[in-house]
Amino acid sequence: MSTNNAYTLLDVEDLTMRFGGLVAVNKVKLDIQSGQIVSIIGPNGAGKTTVFNCLTGFYKPSDGRISYKGDNITGSKNHQISRMGIVRTFQHVRLFKNMTVLENLLVAQHRHLNTGLLSGLFKTPSYKRSEQEALDRASRWLERVDLKDMANRDAGNLAYGQQRRLEIARCMVTQPELLMLDEPAAGLNPRETEELDELICELRDHHNVSVLLIEHDMKLVMGISDHIYVINQGTPLANGKPDEIKNNPDVIKAYLGEA
Amino acid sequence: MNAVAFQNGFKNAAITSVVFVILAGMMMGIQLIPSGTGLSIELAEPVRLETLAGAVLALFLFQLFREPLSGLWHNAKSALPLPEQGLAEALQTQGEKHPRLKQLAIAFLLAGLIIWPFYASRGSVDLATLALIYVMLGLGLNIVVGLAGLLDLGYVGFYAVGAYSYALLNQYLGLDFWSCLLIGGLVAAFFGFILGFPVLRLRGDYLAIVTLGFGEIIRILLLNWTSITGGPNGISQIPKPTLFGLEFSRTAKEEGNVPFHEFFGIDYSSGYKVIFLYLLALLLVVATIWVINRLLRMPIGRAWEALREDDIACQSLGMNKTAIKLSAFTIGAAFAGFAGTFFAARQGFISPESFTFIESAIILAIVVLGGMGSQLGVVLAAIIMTILPELAREFNEYRMLMFGLLMVLMMIWRPSGLLPMKRPHIALKESGNKQTSPVTQPAKAA
Ligand SMILES: Nc1ncnc2c1ncn2[C@@H]1O[C@H](COP(=O)(O)OP(=O)(O)OP(=O)(O)O)[C@@H](O)[C@H]1O
Ligand SMILES: [Mg+2]
Numbered sequence: 001m002s003t004n005n006a007y008t009l010l011d012v013e014d015l016t017m018r019f020g021g022l023v024a025v026n027k028v029k030l031d032i033q034s035g036q037i038v039s040i041i042g043p044n045g046a047g048k049t050t051v052f053n054c055l056t057g058f059y060k061p062s063d064g065r066i067s068y069k070g071d072n073i074t075g076s077k078n079h080q081i082s083r084m085g086i087v088r089t090f091q092h093v094r095l096f097k098n099m100t101v102l103e104n105l106l107v108a109q110h111r112h113l114n115t116g117l118l119s120g121l122f123k124t125p126s127y128k129r130s131e132q133e134a135l136d137r138a139s140r141w142l143e144r145v146d147l148k149d150m151a152n153r154d155a156g157n158l159a160y161g162q163q164r165r166l167e168i169a170r171c172m173v174t175q176p177e178l179l180m181l182d183e184p185a186a187g188l189n190p191r192e193t194e195e196l197d198e199l200i201c202e203l204r205d206h207h208n209v210s211v212l213l214i215e216h217d218m219k220l221v222m223g224i225s226d227h228i229y230v231i232n233q234g235t236p237l238a239n240g241k242p243d244e245i246k247n248n249p250d251v252i253k254a255y256l257g258e259a
Numbered sequence: 260m261n262a263v264a265f266q267n268g269f270k271n272a273a274i275t276s277v278v279f280v281i282l283a284g285m286m287m288g289i290q291l292i293p294s295g296t297g298l299s300i301e302l303a304e305p306v307r308l309e310t311l312a313g314a315v316l317a318l319f320l321f322q323l324f325r326e327p328l329s330g331l332w333h334n335a336k337s338a339l340p341l342p343e344q345g346l347a348e349a350l351q352t353q354g355e356k357h358p359r360l361k362q363l364a365i366a367f368l369l370a371g372l373i374i375w376p377f378y379a380s381r382g383s384v385d386l387a388t389l390a391l392i393y394v395m396l397g398l399g400l401n402i403v404v405g406l407a408g409l410l411d412l413g414y415v416g417f418y419a420v421g422a423y424s425y426a427l428l429n430q431y432l433g434l435d436f437w438s439c440l441l442i443g444g445l446v447a448a449f450f451g452f453i454l455g456f457p458v459l460r461l462r463g464d465y466l467a468i469v470t471l472g473f474g475e476i477i478r479i480l481l482l483n484w485t486s487i488t489g490g491p492n493g494i495s496q497i498p499k500p501t502l503f504g505l506e507f508s509r510t511a512k513e514e515g516n517v518p519f520h521e522f523f524g525i526d527y528s529s530g531y532k533v534i535f536l537y538l539l540a541l542l543l544v545v546a547t548i549w550v551i552n553r554l555l556r557m558p559i560g561r562a563w564e565a566l567r568e569d570d571i572a573c574q575s576l577g578m579n580k581t582a583i584k585l586s587a588f589t590i591g592a593a594f595a596g597f598a599g600t601f602f603a604a605r606q607g608f609i610s611p612e613s614f615t616f617i618e619s620a621i622i623l624a625i626v627v628l629g630g631m632g633s634q635l636g637v638v639l640a641a642i643i644m645t646i647l648p649e650l651a652r653e654f655n656e657y658r659m660l661m662f663g664l665l666m667v668l669m670m671i672w673r674p675s676g677l678l679p680m681k682r683p684h685i686a687l688k689e690s691g692n693k694q695t696s697p698v699t700q701p702a703k704a705a
Contacts, residue, residue: 056575082577090575096568099561100682106558107565108576113558120557121550139687152684174576 006033007069009178009210010055010086015064017050017234024050026234027064032178032210032227037200039213039221041245042231043254048214049091051231052182055212056088057081068178083111085177089167089184091214097156101147101166104155105138108170134173141169145199161192168199172207179203180212185220193217197224222246230254264326272322276315283311372541376534384537388605390645391540392598397625397637398547399594404623405631405680406560407587408567409459410467412619413474416454417447417592419614421599423481426494426609436500440600447596448589450477455588459581474619482611493610499532500539500604536605543601547594548634554590555634556683563587564632624662628669630676639677 010032017025025047032038040048053059055066057078066074073081082088096104106113114120114130142148145165150158155166164184171179181200185193197220203209215221221228222242230237230245232254238245245251288311291298302308321328376384396418403411421443428434428442458469481488488494554560562583565573570580603609625644629636648658669676 058571058575078574079577079579082575087577088575090572094569094572094575096565096572098568098682099564100685102685102687103561103564103682107561107573107578110558110562111577115558117557117559120559121553135685135687142687148687151687152682154682170576 006035008032009034009036009069010212011067012055013065013067015051015054015066016062017047017054017059018062024234025054025061025231028229028231028234028236030229030239032212034177034210035204035208036226037204037211037213037224039215039225039228040231041215041218041221041228042237045233046231047234048231049182050234052088052180052212052214055081056086056180082174082176085175086180087171087174087176087178088180089164089171089182091182091186093160093163093167095155095163095167095170098154100152101142101155101158102135102138102151104166104170105141105173106134108173109134109137112175137173141173145169160187161189164188164192164196165199172203172209176209178212179209182214183216184213185215185217193220196220200224268323268326272319275322276319279318280311280315283314287311369545373538376537381530381533384533386646386649388533388537388540390642391537391544392602392605393622393625393641393645394544394638395540395547395594395598395601396622397629397641398544398551398634399591399598400622401626401629401632401634401637402551402554402563402594403587403591404626405633405637406555406567407563407584407591409584409587410463410470411588411591412467412471412616412623413477414470414591414595414622415614415616415619416474416477417451417595418599418602418618419477419481419611420447420450420592421596422603422609422613423488423494423599424596425600425603426497427487429497430494436498436600436604440597443600444593444596447599448593451589451592452585455585455592459584459588471616471619474614474616478611478614481614489610491610491612493608493612495608497603497607497609499607500536500601502535540601540605543597547597548638551634559583559586624666628666628677630673630679632680633676633678636676636678636680 008031010030012028012030015025015028015030016023028047028051030038030040030051040051042048050059054061054064057073057076057080060075064074065072068081068084068086071084073084096107099107112130113134114124114127116127118124119127139148139151142151145168147158147162147166147169150162155163158166164187168179168181168184184200185196188196200211200213201224204211213221213225222245225242227239228242228245229239230248230251237254238248238251240248287307288303290301290303292301293299376387379387396414400411400414403409403414424443424446425434425436425439428439429436434442454470454473458466458473461469482490484490562573562578563586565578566580566583573583574580602613606613621644625640626637628644629638629640647661651658651661654661673679
């Protein structure tokens with residue numbers, strides 16, 4: 001994607017989330033341009049996942065404003081937000097474990113499918129067409145994440161790395177514009193992490209998605225990100241290009257130094 | 260068995276026996292005898308005390324030797340040549356491999372079920388009709404509990420709504436069975452919808468309690484709204500279904516109608532009516548199975564299951580949790596409505612007594628026993644649950660006890676039901692080019 005027609009995809013102003021007395025997220029600012037890979041880093045408990053939960057509507061932010069492609073989406077319900085094109089993965093994989101791999105991908109395409117009761121009961125042509133399209137899309141993504149042979153296995157029986165890949169594929173079949181990944185490399189071996197790196201770049205380069213990434217693997221983050229935000233104890237600490245972050249003394253003190 | 264294990268086993272057995280003696284002794288070992296103005300406590304008859312003593316001994320021995328016994332059982336189980344998942348699994352896999360054979364088998368089964376009543380006794384056909392009603396109820400509740408994972412303890416309420424809508428519409432407006440079948444289903448679905456709306460944001464236990472309440476409210480409403488529903492006296496003389504306007508009575512009840520036997524010029528027999536009702540129930544059950552089978556393979560059915568698996572993931576994928584739950588609740592209620600309408604027509608008489616909580620419990624037991632989500636399992640369980648009590652008439656008093664025992668045994672041997680649900684296998688087309696070509700999507704307007 002050429003950078004000259006890039007636009008602001010997500011713009012977050014002063015996002016604050018309080019749980020009782022605890023301020024988990026404190027005035028976080030962040031913006032994502034289309035076609036970018038943006039990372040959020042910070043020590044454990046910094047509030048990164050909470051930011052995700054606010055952005056995707058799982059939590060109603062205590063304060064602040066989130067706008068997506070110019071529309072204010074603060075306080076929208078999570079299914080509405082995901083229908084606008086923001087989908088996420090979870091820090092702890094959340095697959096439909098007792099359903100097959102393929103069914104996981106079909107469920108994800110729910111809103112693209114013909115869900116009419118009668119058209120489904122009597123298999124009208126338009127129903128069959130949409131079902132076939134969904135199958136084809138699922139099939140292509142399974143091939144891409146190397147799970148096609150597993151299509152009819154229960155998702156819960158996959159190896160951990162495969163489950164992670166399936167979760168990303170499940171997001172992609174919804175045809176999102178912003179993909180939010182919460183620690184996608186956690187628990188992966190070095191080879192799998194490298195494949196993940198390639199996959200994320202490919203998504204950005206060939207599938208018109210921007211990526212917001214939470215990750216503790218510094219090698220991955222530094223290599224892949226266009227922009228990095230550092231959060232410490234809920235408060236923004238720094239942001240900038242990977243090189244700037246690497247050399248920022250505050251960041252080194254709060255995070256990298258400890259790691 | 261080493262000494263420590265034996266000691267543990269002994270302790271365990273002793274405790275269990277003492278608890279048993281206390282509980283059973285209080286419940287069965289003593290009697291309250293009215294004497295004068297008060298009550299006096301006396302020991303039960305010696306026979307019963309002997310039985311109790313026997314039971315204590317058996318329990319003690321069982322607990323003591325439980326470990327070696329269960330070891331034996333496991334050995335026996337693994338020694339048996341049965342495959343792990345047994346017959347049902349094998350049948351299902353075979354069915355997938357040979358779709359033709361499966362169709363043939365289904366056709367034969369259906370033909371058998373249609374021919375059977377003409378040779379069977381009147382009583383058994385009647386019983387089979389009852390079983391078919393429970394099959395329908397089980398399949399309907401299976402949508403709500405087994406597929407969508409919503410614990411509904413008030414399902415019988417929708418059954419009652421279906422039954423009463425036919426009875427009342429017939430009594431007051433003179434509508435016939437066939438139009439009421441549709442209306443009954445729709446009215447029940449409507450009730451499911453409006454009752455579901457406020458309660459579906461509740462989870463698990465809370466949902467169960469509230470639905471339980473709704474079931475009771477409907478029953479109590481029917482009981483107390485005497486001016487319309489007849490209260491505890493119920494509604495009687497509900498007409499039987501007709502076959503394209505032909506009645507199955509000796510003489511036509513309605514002006515200008517011809518009874519079935521006169522139309523065909525055969526002798527009157529009350530057996531025709533029983534067979535007709537059975538065939539009608541069979542038709543309804545087949546239709547139910549067909550519809551639910553389709554639903555399962557449709558986006559809506561998959562959404563129900565996904566919601567049961569992980570509602571947070573569902574929402575993050577853009578699915579509206581409330582709408583999906585509501586659809587399960589509504590569609591499930593509709594099937595109860597159909598079953599209710601048919602029930603009213605078959606009985607000819609309904610009263611709130613037919614729609615007590617115990618009915619909900621039985622239907623739920625059918626779903627759990629059959630295997631949550633499994634259609635075939637639910638059908639089998641419904642048949643077992645209706646026919647067993649009839650076969651075991653002599654044990655009538657102990658019906659609930661046997662029912663409990665059956666449940667406990669099932670939980671031990673087959674915790675996921677008689678025939679656990681099996682995932683549908685969807686074949687994917689082999690793509691022509693094997694190389695990992697980048698997946699191309701239509702470019703989005705940027
Ligand atoms: N629902 C909640 N209720 C109360 N406190 C919460 C809630 N969710 C998160 N928190 C708190 O907010 C803080 C930030 O948690 P969060 O999960 O966002 O951290 P994180 O940066 O994702 O950490 P990690 O790297 O370990 O995943 C923690 O102190 C956590 O206990
Ligand atoms: Mg986190």
